[in-house]
Amino acid sequence: MKPFLILLLASALAAVAGAKEIKLLNVSYDPTRELYQEYNAAFAKYWKAKTGDDVTISQSHGGSGKQAQSVINGLEADVVTLALAYDIDAIARQAKLLPVDWQKRLPDNSTPYTSTIVFLVRKGNPKHIKDWDDVVKPGVTVVVPNPKTSGGARWAYLAAYAYALETYGHDDARAKDFVTRLYKNVPILDSGARGSTITFAQRGIGDVLLAWENEAHLALKEFGADQFEIVTPPLSILAEPPVAVVDKTAKRHGTTDVARAYLEYLYSDEGQEIAARNFYRPRNPAVAEKYAANFARLKLVTVEQEFGGWQKAQQTHFADGGIFDQIYQP
Amino acid sequence: MKLNQLILTAAVGAQFVFPALAADGTATNSTEAAEIEALRQQVQALDQKVQSLEQQREAEPPAVADTNQEQIHELDQKVRILARQHELDQEDAAAAAKTRPLVKLDASGFTLSSADTNFVISLHGLIQLDSRTFFNDHNLVNSGFLLRRARPIITGTVFHDFDFNFTPDFGGSTVQILDAYLNYRYNPELQLEAGKFKSPVGLEALQSDAYGFFNERSLVTDLVPNRDLGVELHGDLFGGAASYAAGLFGGVSDYNGTTVNTDSDNDKAFAGRIFLQPWKTTDVGALKGLGLGVGGSYESDRNGAAGLTPGYTTDGQQKFFTYSAGVIANGQHWRISPQGYYYYGPLGILGEYVISDQEVSRTTAPLGSADLRNKAWEVSASWVLTGEDATYTGVTPRHPFNLHTGGWGAWQVVGRYEELNVDNNAFSAALPFAASTTSASSAHAWSAGLNWYLNRNVRLNASFSHTLFSGYAGATPAVPAQAENVVFTRIQLAF
DSSP, X not given: OHHHHHHHXXXXXXXXXXXXXXXXXXXXXXXXXXXXXXXXXXXXXXXXXXXXXXXXXXXXXXXXXXXXXXXXXXXXXXEEEOSSHHXXXXXXXXXXXXXXXXXXXXXXXXXXXXXXXXEEEETTOTTOOOSHHHHTSTTOOEEOOOTTTOHHHHHHHHHHHHHHHHHTTTOHHHHHHHHHHHHHTOOOOOSSHHHHHIIIIISOOOSEEEEEHXXXXXHHHHHOTTTEEEEOOSEEEOBOOOEEEOHHHHHXXXXXXXXXXXXXGGGSHHHHHHHHXXXXXXXXXXXXXXXXXXXXXXXXXXXXXXXXXXXXXXXXXXXXXXXXXXXXXX | OHHHHHHHHHHHHHHHHHHHHHHTTTOOOHHHHHHHHHHHHHHHHHHXXXXXXXXXXXXXXXXXXXXXXXXXXHHHHHHHHHHHHHHHHHHHHHHHHHHSOEEEEETTEEEEEOTTSXXXXXXXXXXXXXXXXXXXXXXXXXXXXXXXXXXXXXXXXXXXXXXXEEEEEOOTTOOEEEEEEEEEEEETTEEEEEEEEEOSOOHHHHSOTTTOSSSSOOGGGGGSOOEEEEEEEEEEEGGGTEEEEEEEEOOOOSOOSSXXXXXXXXXXXXXXXXXXXXXXXXXXXXXXTEEEEEEEEEEEEEEEGGGSOSOEEOTTOOEEEOOOTTEEEEEEEEEEEEEEEEEETTEEEEEEEEEEEEEEEXXXXXXXXXXXXXXXXXXXXXXXXXXXOOBTTBXXXXXXXXXXXXXXXXXXXXXXXXXXXXXXXXXXXXSOSSOTTTOOSEEEEEEEEEEEESSSSEEEEEEEEEEEEEOOOOSSOOGGGSOXXXXXXXXXXXX
């Protein structure tokens, strides 16, 4: 009788307490919409099963640099999942919403998946674009977003620059000339990767789109493989989009635990599977092996190897007065 | 052109050469045969050349077409790029508009606002230039012009929820800060205001100075508090169908036109008001503008002379009652004011009754105290001749005055009856608190006027007030010695 009463009391207390309804805001970059739509549903289900609480995750997307600035300006993100570490560094340094060593808190430098930059060309590849040299030829129109606002654009710029360094014996002057020729072929700069996909795929502009690998696959899926094809250059850059809990905001919202779990679950088998299904290269070797056919093999250089890390790359290439400002004439 | 000539030449040559050969088929000498052979070879050569040129010509159109196609493609790309750039420019402009501060200048004043409206600052103003002309006043008061009010009004919001108001007044003879307060707005239902502002008691006193029917408020306002220092909880409930205000204030005497910025004693006053407009949010048009409420205050006031009114004044702002020297506030002081208004179309009616009950003492012989209960009431009515709606917050002309387009603004006739009765015990022979030789025991007045709203900002008033007094026993000419007859005019700018 006594256990029954205890059970009854516990049930009553649980009913009174009720399941919590938790809200999270994930501020992300442009092409992750589809990834996080699928992932959010999976995480909510996982969290409900684990804790009994309902969690609703809202998404905000835009150029990675712009998104970081929005968080600095007060957009109340519980977590950020941006295109590159520099943008989260900016949040840590300028707004002090998370510690500067945030990248050490999760495995693989807080980068649960990776990607790279590939070429999306029109069906039949009429301009015969196979490698970076083809992209800088006169008469080739290139579509790519603005590196000042887009993380993907910074990865694309650095991929081209790294190719030139590798090709011309790390001659900076020739590399600079190479990206100068590249951006002479760029007639328009969107603020984010999704905008550039629209420019290329929907507005019919250009011969080649320098795209996130996942975004290129999405374009094929969205607009049909009869319209475009993906060309993977022999060399590109290892893009590492990181994730982080925005500590102060999450603490204020009382969402620290769930925000942390939300990011940790990206490393789970299910999280990695979802990333791979959305054409992000998973970190988990088993999952990577399973989806190997989705990802072309190519030489991937890193920002650390070629540019000495993001802080230096940002300062040299993308800060006001940097190389991009010098070479790009709108 | 060259190609056509060659084809023609070959054709003509063939027509002449082959018939000649046929006609002279019998020629047998070797010279002729050689000539014929030479001609044949020449024709064959020409034929080959024609064929070659024809092939060349056939090959040319695709090349030209390719060139054209490329040009068309290039032009198409240029057009697409321009269109996309325009699209991006529009997106950028839309995004920039979301963060661009908003500037507004209209009949409501000048407003500068952040794009998200979390920060707002507005500049308003009120200027009233009056004239008062007294008749049969034995030259006791001056007829003349008066800058009645001259107020720059700064209002705004910071961090979305904190409203502020700063209103100095340079009108009359005294420069003073009328309003200086901060209001935290949790939501419309729950707000906390602190600073210097109107005490929530009298309906007429709470109405904006720009919107009254007449130049001056009625005798009922003599008995309610003016602006005070304090903290007030207030809000609008049920979409404005009910409102409440309750606060703790420093406590002030019955209406004093000159306000202060300090609390004169340790005693505090409680003031509050409930006002109901039950049909405000309904479709019952005839009752939407009906509002009924009650305001009141309570204070245990041992404040001496500062707690007493500096004098009750007429419409013409002449004092007709003051307490005698040596009389002080000494005990509880409470007020109650049932009040209401009714606005329906061009009709506006406002009424209010006030009791101000105050314990007073004499500090000179004969010593003693009394509880004096002074009362006042008024009813005023208006009718907008041009058909616009009359409201508690003024009249908005349907056709603003404009000689070029023929607009004449809005015209409103107004009338009022009012009374104020001082407690008879104030004039007790055994224990007097006021002298019947200088003060009247009551005043009652009627007024009539015409208001012309040229537009939302400019208004002209003209009115006449007639006030009669009772209880004056003085022998010398004084304000209450005869009726007060005064004509008012006003030019008002409010924005």
